[in-house]
Amino acid sequence: MGANKQLFIQIYDHIVSRMQRGEWQAHDKLPSIRQLANEFQIHRLTVFRAYQLLKQNGKAYVKEKSGYYVSPLSSEQQNDAFTVDASIFTHIHFKNDMSKIHRVPATYQFSQALIDPNLLPNLFLSDYVKKVFDIYPKMMGTYSSAQGDLELREVLCQYMMEQHPVDLDPDEVLITTGAQQAIDLLARLFIRPLDNIIVERPTYSVALDVFRAQGARFLPVDITPDGYDLQQVEHFMRESRPRFFYMNPTFHNPTGYTIPAAQRKRLVELAEQYQCLLIEDDAFHDMYFNEIPTQPIFTYDTDGWVIYLKSFSKYIAPGLRVCAVLGRRSLIDSLITLKSLADNGSPLVNQKLFLHYFKSERMQQHVDKLRTALQIRKEIMEQELAQTGWEWVSPQGGLNLWVKLPAEISVTELWDQCIRQSVSFVPGTIFDPSRELNSSIRLSYSFVNETQIKQGMRRLVDAANHIRSH
Ligand SMILES: Cc1ncc(COP(=O)(O)O)c(C=O)c1O
DSSP: OHHHHHHHHHHHHHHHHHHHTTSSOTTOBOOOHHHHHHHHTOOHHHHHHHHHHHHHTTSEEEETTTEEEEOOOOHHHHHTTTOOOGGGGGGOOOOOHHHHHHTSOOSEETTOOSOOGGGSOHHHHHHHHHHHHHHOTTGGGOOOOTTOOHHHHHHHHHHHHHHSSOOOOGGGEEEEEHHHHHHHHHHHHHOOTTOEEEEEESOOHHHHHHHHHTTOEEEEEEOBTTBOOHHHHHHHHHHHOOSEEEEOOSSOTTTOOOOOHHHHHHHHHHHHHHTOEEEEEOTTTTOBSSSOOOOOGGGGOSSSOEEEEEEOTTTTOGGGOEEEEEOOHHHHHHHHHHHHHHTSSOOHHHHHHHHHHHHSHHHHHHHHHHHHHHHHHHHHHHHHHHTTTOBOOOOSBSSEEEEEOOTTSOHHHHHHHHHHTTEEOEEGGGGOTTSOOTTEEEEEOSSSOHHHHHHHHHHHHHHHHHHHTO
């Protein structure tokens, strides 16, 4: 009884917050009871009670045989527009599954989708630090603007325009402390408790944790080697009014899949038609092995429905935590405000060091070498896996293999055995918004060297065989 009461109040609060954000304005017709019950997968009676409360509180009125409509706000209600009932936060959980896994010590860390520091030009970078301090002697004593260093934004615009068919202005760029911060700011900007968002299944688990912490409800769309089920995407966009679709369409984490070009164009059309933002997280675009991948979804966008996140953490200088967020001006302005509330701008020293390294010839050489090194590591891991009969699709870029284990091997048991053998991996369930993918695991080949990959994989396969034979 108590739980029911809470649920209908949560639905009530959700509708009120959508009214306050102007999604439903005075005299707009509200969704039917059946529609909302389907959207939230709850009983119609619960929605009915929420609507009754809206009526009772003067927030909605009924038209005979037609349905519920939004009442015009009284001035008292307008003043009250931004208060939120604390009860709505009761279903929110704060956690970060990935960081828990990374805290488990292991010699063979197949759980880390990070570049092995030995693959970075460390000596060159340290020489560079001195040079950059000579250019900007007051760098340590200066704040960056909240939007990010202008010189860096200009260079990144130039780079994007050289690489892709886009037209960009430095005003349409925000520098964040890694893509992680960009995801967090976007979640704060767009998500209110019980809002729907579309996510891939599986997807980057930390993004799920961030969205969960804001109270989002997930609409999962499977990602396969052929892309998404676009009918499903359209259905969600049409029926559930999602705030956005968060996606990692190129060398996707954890699967390594890439969404085909034809789907990219269609996704932008759908985004425009249903006014649903696409958040394109493109952390691995430059980590291809043989062929340059298809153009980002962002490049198909002419109307400002795509926000593009380009993190450089994964291949240039993970320690500097530089990411560029590209989007339409009004959206970047809102993000700048949130960024100024979060940290008032990323450290200038990091941005300037990154800028000069990014512009250097050495950087290009480094990235070319890195691609080759990663491809070799991937192939070594695949050679070790080849004898197992397990399933995976060989990725053409990125840092991970997404491996499906036979039903008789429990991932939980494999994890326990592997940790005893000092081998770590990431269980598939944490990437799944519905927590059902319990026979897949993510193995990263980017953090450990060739010898360690061979040794660690043998331990992992032995552990699996041990489980099978018991
Ligand atoms: C898809 C994806 N997005 C974002 C991030 C976080 O990137 P950053 O290190 O720039 O915060 C990661 C890191 O693994 C990732 O895989």
